[in-house]
Amino acid sequence: MSLQLLLGQSTATGPRERNEDFAGMVTPVGMQLQTKGALIALADGVSGNAGGREAAEMTVRSILSDYYATPDTWEVHSALDKVITAANRWLLAQAAQHKDFAGMASTLSLIVFRGQRFYSAHVGDTRIYRLRHGELQKLTTDHVWERPDMRHVLKRAIGLDQHLSVDYADGALQVGDVYALMSDGVWDVLDQATLHHVMGLYDNPQLICDELTRLAIAQGGHDNATVLAAHVVQLGEETLTDLLAEHRHLRVPPKMKAGDVIDQFEVLSVLHESRASLIYKVRHRITNQLWVLKTLQPLLAEDRDSCQALLNEEWLAKRVVSQYLPQVLPLTAEQRSQLYYVMSWHEGATLQHRLDNGHHFTTAGITGIGIALLRGLGALHRLQILHRDIKPANLHMAMDQRLRILDLGVALSPVTGHIASMDNPGTPSFMAPELFDGAGASVSSDLYAAGVTLYYLLTRKYPYGEIEPFQHPRFGEPVPPTRYRPEIPRWLENILLKAVARQPEHRFETAEEMLLALEIGETRPILPPPRTPLIARARLVKWQWIALVSLMVNFMLLYLLIVS
Incomplete structure (x- = not known):
């Protein structure tokens, strides 16, 4: 099972002479989709400055290429931080070397879709919206000055400052989610009700993008209008990194005894206790079904490797659907308040x-x-x-x-x-x-x-x-x-x-x-x-045996020579 997305993209120059927005997307297949995910990004070159379009385009292009060159073992946000920081340094260097590009800068909003989670990065006043179960939510904060006469002046942007601060976020995906990235030429013209209506009107993301950019220009927008949209059709397999990200806030529970309650489960007895782990027989308080709950010893609560190893064990066990192994009960981060996992109980x-x-x-x-x-x-x-x-x-x-x-x-x-x-x-x-x-x-x-x-x-x-x-x-x-x-x-x-x-x-x-x-x-x-063979059992290579035998023969010949 692999992640499936429907994507759309639309941009309009509007009354401006030049389109300073730039959008891009990468949708790999196979193992790269599983390990790195699909990435969509939108940048808006800072208006009024030379090189705005160049700043937006080079920011998006460099991130789309460099992100997929980072090691697969890096967490998504760590990889994004590396490539965004590199893009910021490049823009600052270009502005310092070329007077025509002095002041070049760009906003940036992007989303990585991987497995069953999304990871976002944002700086500036482009926006990310999500429509889920009919409810529209803005997932980003505009980095602009709060004074009414300066609300289009950016406090943060790529290429604006040597010390770049980026907003990172992540969350669980759900089938049917619609995510939209849009420049201020769209959201500043269209009100929330219009955005909500259009995003819920079409199943095809391309139609959403086309309609939003058309309405933004038609209603008197004076800026470039760009929209990217993604519709989640099918979730991918959960990755270990996703599991670690979703449950990193969970703490090891204290040692429990019969009668104690942890979330939906009542402890019936302690099945096994080792130096590292505790295993309990538990009963689900609603269904009365028996389960086995495994967690760590409280002494390991601050041991990051041990906590990661328990989540590693849960993730591997969930991948194996076989009658020859216990089956893991899937629990979301919202369904458990502490670090443990639950598997099927079998009398024996x-x-x-x-x-x-x-x-x-x-x-x-x-x-x-x-x-x-x-x-x-x-x-x-x-x-x-x-x-x-x-x-x-x-x-x-x-x-x-x-x-x-x-x-x-x-x-x-x-x-x-x-x-x-x-x-x-x-x-x-x-x-x-x-x-x-x-x-x-x-x-x-x-x-x-x-x-x-x-x-x-x-x-x-x-x-x-x-x-x-x-x-x-x-x-x-x-x-x-x-x-x-x-x-x-x-x-x-x-x-x-x-x-x-x-x-x-x-x-x-x-x-x-x-x-x-x-x-x-x-x-x-x-x-x-x-x-x-004897040689292999003794772990000696042949030449060592030959040397040993040769030495013995020489001693024998020397002895015979002396005796004679």
């Missing part, structure tokens, strides 16, 4: 809890668990999400015997970028060997953790032995699971040993490949993985 227990209570997993049961686990991992990997902490404690078996993958707290996606506090996460005994050497997480390391999980559920042992935190282990050959459970069929043992192979290239390449191996089972068993 984690596989670690079952192990701790003496549950015995059969080979047939483990095969079923493995199939469900890999289907869930496949759903994550197809969205380019790496879980990074697969283990029995993060796998939940509901009363209906359906497996679900829990906890995307340390999950990564290329879209979300890297969070410093997430370096090398996970439980050591389930971490792939390459992670201990500083390699990044991958599909292969997720599948390794899945293999160790199935191995552990069957044997209550680890293929390479238990690894303690901060230990840097040496990996030899994995212990065959049949040493602990002789009844395990050979085809299942081969699958587990391939999944936990020390070398990534000897493992399954995708979740789908490992899933297929489990599904066909003994009908088409896979071959056991190749044994790791």
Whole structure:
């Protein structure tokens, strides 16, 4: 689902000799639309000064091009501030170098539409209006002197001052919204009722623009008249940056107990408490439906990385629509007053809890668990999400015997970028060997953790032995699971040993490949993985072994020479 807009643009010179307004728009497609958004901008060169048209045109052109050259990881307002500041410096430099352009300046109003939000920037007396559900709202403030005889004299403009102050704002988009950017040659001539009527009269933004500029000139306007309009047809996918922007004001709630109320939810019990997070079983006070609420420990209220990581987890979980993961309840910023998110409740227990209570997993049961686990991992990997902490404690078996993958707290996606506090996460005994050497997480390391999980559920042992935190282990050959459970069929043992192979290239390449191996089972068993050579197990390269053997031979020859 991508953002869809209908756009319109109209300008009229009117009785003036020259049109000093300039408008532009960029509507990218594909990934650039998702990461940077669509941008519409309007500038009005300051009347009475040389270079007014040039100031307006160069301001808009430079912003339209430079904004899309900024890094995708920058927040929208940060990127806009950089390019607007650069445009302001350029105009000041041109005015200083060319006497004909002395005093050149321009107003500016623009909107970036991205995902499910808009971001605006404004300086001067051009205006931005929004029509929503029949109500017209002016979204900008005119930067002019308040005295009646000076109400057209700008206090702020691009190129007017070395220290530029820009008004930035953002908000949620809604389907059906109509946004209009217009110069003072339109809004100063037409009253609010006329603007309201015309913006609500047409569904086509181009007709809105044409009618407003026509009326402005027809009713005696003495200035250039320019209008840009955008009609929101369909919202795009919510981006993590949008989510962070919408919820940056939320605070971590205090620790709660049964009976406490937070927004629409009543706390029933504490399900889990860790060093970083708190998980509660809650009930919706209106629908009585049960949910799970996750938030942070109050001690982390001022930890920006931890707060961002929780929102990162919520955003990733909302992207995954699968029966193998809990589903997130969509809540707007208006529906929650504190930092948390809510996901579906399923009666049951984690596989670690079952192990701790003496549950015995059969080979047939483990095969079923493995199939469900890999289907869930496949759903994550197809969205380019790496879980990074697969283990029995993060796998939940509901009363209906359906497996679900829990906890995307340390999950990564290329879209979300890297969070410093997430370096090398996970439980050591389930971490792939390459992670201990500083390699990044991958599909292969997720599948390794899945293999160790199935191995552990069957044997209550680890293929390479238990690894303690901060230990840097040496990996030899994995212990065959049949040493602990002789009844395990050979085809299942081969699958587990391939999944936990020390070398990534000897493992399954995708979740789908490992899933297929489990599904066909003994009908088409896979071959056991190749044994790791002694040289590789010892982590010595060949020339080191050759040098060692050569040294031993030389000592032997020297000994024989002395003896003889």
